[in-house]
Amino acid sequence: MSASASYLARRAVQKERVRILYRRALKDTLNWAVHRHLFYQDASELREKFDANKNVEGIETIERLIADGEAAYNKWRHPDPYIGKYYRKSFISP
Amino acid sequence: MASALRAALLGHIRVPIAQNLTLNGSKLSLFSAVRSMSSHGDDHLTREEVIDRVLDVVKSFPKVDPSKVSPDVHFQNDLGLDSLDNVEIVFALEEEFKLEIPDKEADKIDSCPLAIEYIYNHPMAG
Numbered sequence A: 001m002s003a004s005a006s007y008l009a010r011r012a013v014q015k016e017r018v019r020i021l022y023r024r025a026l027k028d029t030l031n032w033a034v035h036r037h038l039f040y041q042d043a044s045e046l047r048e049k050f051d052a053n054k055n056v057e058g059i060e061t062i063e064r065l066i067a068d069g070e071a072a073y074n075k076w077r078h079p080d081p082y083i084g085k086y087y088r089k090s091f092i093s094p
Numbered sequence B: 001m002a003s004a005l006r007a008a009l010l011g012h013i014r015v016p017i018a019q020n021l022t023l024n025g026s027k028l029s030l031f032s033a034v035r036s037m038s039s040h041g042d043d044h045l046t047r048e049e050v051i052d053r054v055l056d057v058v059k060s061f062p063k064v065d066p067s068k069v070s071p072d073v074h075f076q077n078d079l080g081l082d083s084l085d086n087v088e089i090v091f092a093l094e095e096e097f098k099l100e101i102p103d104k105e106a107d108k109i110d111s112c113p114l115a116i117e118y119i120y121n122h123p124m125a126g
Helices: A003-032 A036-052 A059-076 B004-013 B017-022 B025-037 B047-060 B082-098 B114-120
Strands: none
Touching: A003 A059, A036 B082, A059 B017, B004 B047, B004 B082, B004 B114, B047 B082, B047 B114
16 A cells, blocks of 8 residues: 555655654753753763654654644743854853 | 755745844944944854864864764764754754754754854854
């Protein structure tokens, strides 16, 4: 059974959503990491979470995983994102 | 031929400077005033410097074989990276050149030529 055009289009959209979600989550990881070495650790874990689902099949399953990922990202987004030169950090006062 | 390539690439990726130039006159004149008061010459990066630094970033990526890196390579097709590696490389390039690239434009950068062209044409690249 050959893949229909709409199936391929849906999968392409899903792939783009995954890339953009990964990009945003990666940047957010930098916002949260007070020290650079923490960023590397967190970024590594983030990548593993995405890689774990690399070969998942089933368009609806993939859809759900992406929605879960986007929800998790929105839940944990840094309230004071870092904008500007990444190597200059600001501290959150208690 | 280079100019045709450049035009094609710029058409493929929207470049921010076109937006700045169409804004109201006060912003444009401020930009011009700063430039005319600059004591040193053109402080924009040279193409060679952009190429060198882009290649350094790509070669430093752990999953990349440095000997395969040239200014023409496609990250996934030539260097065997996957789409998430591509995201990480663009992120590293943003850090290297102190740029904030919009998500949709960053998503289109999937090769050295595109990265070099985008960064070289970006007014804020440093």
